[in-house]
Amino acid sequence: MTAMASTTILFGILLTLLGVVGYALTLTSMTALIPALFGLLLVILGFLARSESIRKHAMHAAAAVALVGCIGALIPLLRTPSGLRPTIAVFSQIAMVVLTAVFVALCVRSFRAARRRRSA
Secondary structure, eight states: OHHHHHHHHHHHHHHHHHHHHHHHHHSSOGGGGHHHHHHHHHHHHHHHTTSTTTHHHHHHHHHHHHHHHHHHHHHHHHHSOGGGSOHHHHHHHHHHHHHHHHHHHHHHHHHHHHHHHHHO
8 A cells, every 4th residue: 555655645746736837827816726735635645644554544535635626626617618717727627637536546446455455
């Protein structure tokens, strides 16, 4: 599961970069930093997951944070036609949905594998 801790940190860094670059390109909206907030949370949880004693809890929290981020970025995309919004915002939301959805899928796969290992 230490591989998932590193994966969590990687996805956290990618989300943080997405938020910072999105903000740097717009310089008008603080909401562009939302992916960075989720990214920082994932980085922190990834480092916590390196500790054997709290790994399970940290990884479940990371999966929950990513799921909330995915749903939170997906809902505005589904509500508003993309032609009515700036393209940087649309790209950022789509990138956040993809990154968080992939991360959640990796977490679920890892959790299932861990359960199978415990059962065996």
